[in-house]
Each structure stands twice: as structure tokens, then as C-alpha cells.
Ligand SMILES: Nc1ncnc2c1ncn2[C@@H]1O[C@H](COP(=O)(O)OP(=O)(O)OP(=O)(O)O)[C@@H](O)[C@H]1O
């Protein structure tokens with residue numbers, strides 16, 4: 001496995017290919033639409049020519065596969081515990097879209113063995129060279145394990161609804177990340193917006209609070225309306241951007257995707273890839 005990773009790394013360095021953008025999709029309060037956003041955003045990115053991998057990090061409660069009507073045979077744990085090869089736990093959805101199901105039994109990162117971390121690092125060393133974007137659908141709330149993983153990502157997409165409770169929880173989440181000394185690109189998406197102006201006002205207030213009290217800049221990717229097509233697409237187990245391309249929510253998702261792609265910070269190259277080093281740092285912390 002290590003040889004395989006090294007060979008691919010060398011090949012990629014020679015071809016000057018850039019590594020995947022690693023992105024954690026997070027929220028303060030749960031149930032605000034992270035998984036639906038992840039599934040549809042990934043589909044929209046593929047429609048724009050990107051190769052995307054989703055990692056369902058809502059371990060134990062993961063539902064990404066349901067949104068795609070897919071049934072994973074194996075889970076991340078099967079690979080980490082050496083029961084399966086990496087290819088087996090990557091479930092294809094479309095030509096340029098795949099996911100890794102979290103499964104259960106991995107909830108507590110501090111209980112992982114050294115070999116499991118080695119395998120995780122090997123896996124992402126390979127995967128980040130194969131994909132343009134790796135999206136991590138995080139579970140609700142900020143557990144120790146999920147914060148550690150979020151800290152390893154290059155970027156964060158924060159989902160919040162215009163409700164005051166969602167906005168204050170979103171702010172607390174960013175404050176928590178900020179207090180860990182993390183410096184990362186933060187994008188904000190407002191979801192389930194009833195009135196466009198409310199959506200704009202709520203994210204503008206959130207952005208201002210983060211700037212004023214945490215001294216951090218954020219980028220607003222846009223908003224998604226509260227739309228019955230979302231629920232219908234969940235029932236049909238097909239992403240709404242695919243099933244209802246003309247629905248307002250799908251058009252907004254395409255616009256968000258354009259903003260995200262144009263908002264591209266300088267891509268990390270293989271030589272200076274931060275993600276793998278940060279993952280190593282996070283997992284080695286407190287283990288020696
Ligand atoms: N824009 C929207 N319009 C209407 N309904 C929506 C919208 N976005 C999400 N929903 C609904 O909200 C519910 C929660 O969505 P989802 O499962 O994506 O949230 P989540 O943040 O991943 O939740 P959890 O924190 O439990 O992982 C779903 O039933 C979904 O259909």
C-alpha cells in the first residue's frame with residue numbers, strides 16, 4: 001500500500017497535478033441540511049467537470065447513501081481494520097462521483113490504533129491525488145473527534161438556516177474552531193430561506209460577528225430557498241439538482257457551485273499539501 005501511494009505520489013508530482021480541495025461541511029445546530037447540501041453540491045460540482053469524493057463522517061448515523069439510493073457493501077472501518085482494500089470501500093455513484101460510507105464503530109478517534117491512522121493517511125494520500133474535491137459530511141454538533149477532523153481540512157462550508165438559534169450555534173462553532181488556532185477558509189451557505197432578504201441579512205450578520213469578534217474573514221457562497229423539491233428528491237433518493245434541474249433550489253445550488261469554483265484560493269500542490277500533514281498532526285497529538 002505504501003509503495004503504491006509513493007508511486008502514485010511520484011507520478012502526480014511529475015504531472016504537476018494538483019491535489020484535491022478538502023472541505024468539511026459543518027453546522028452548529030443539527031438538521032439544517034448538511035447532508036442534502038453535500039449530496040447536491042457534489043453532484044453540481046461533477047456537472048461542472050470536477051471529480052468528487054464524499055466521505056460520510058456522520059459515523060453511525062450516516063445517510064449520504066440514502067440520498068443517492070446507493071447501498072454500500074463496505075465501510076471505512078472495513079478498510080481501516082484491514083478487512084478490505086481501499087477500492088472496496090469507495091462506492092461509485094457516477095463516473096466522477098463516489099462516496100465512502102462511515103458505518104459505525106469509529107466514533108471515538110482517540111481509540112483508533114496506530115495502524116488505523118497509518119491506513120487513513122495512506123488512503124487520503126492516494127485519494128487526494130485522484131479527486132478534485134473531497135467533501136466530508138460531518139455529523140451534527142462538535143464532538144472532540146469531529147473537531148479534530150475539521151481542523152485537518154483546508155476549507156469549511158458552514159450551513160446555517162436564518163433562524164436565530166441556527167445563526168448563534170453557527171457562530172459558536174466557528175468560535176470553537178477559531179479558539180483551536182485554526183486558520184482556514186470559511187464559506188457560508190444559508191439554507192431553508194423563506195424570504196431572500198432574511199437569508200441575506202442573517203448571513204451578513206453572521207459574517208459581521210465573525211469579523212468583529214473573531215477577526216476572521218468569511219466568504220458567502222449564497223443561499224438556498226426552503227423548497228418542497230428537496231423533500232421530494234429525498235423520497236425519490238435522487239439529488240434534487242438531477243431530478244428537478246429547473247427548480248429554484250437547483251438553480252441556486254448551481255450558482256453556489258459557480259461562486260465556490262471562482263472563489264478558488266491558490267490550490268495546494270503535492271509538495272506543500274497541508275491536509276495529510278495536518279491529519280497526521282491531529283492524530284499524533286496526545287498519542288505519544
Ligand atoms: N432547502 C431545503 N428546503 C426544504 N427542506 C430542506 C432543505 N434543506 C434540507 N431540508 C430538509 O431538512 C431535513 C434535514 O436535512 P439534512 O439531513 O440534510 O440535515 P443535516 O444537517 O445533515 O442533519 P444532521 O445534523 O442530523 O446530520 C431533511 O428532511 C431535508 O429534506
Ligand SMILES: [Mg+2]
Nearest residue numbers: 034035058139
Ligand atoms: Mg446529516
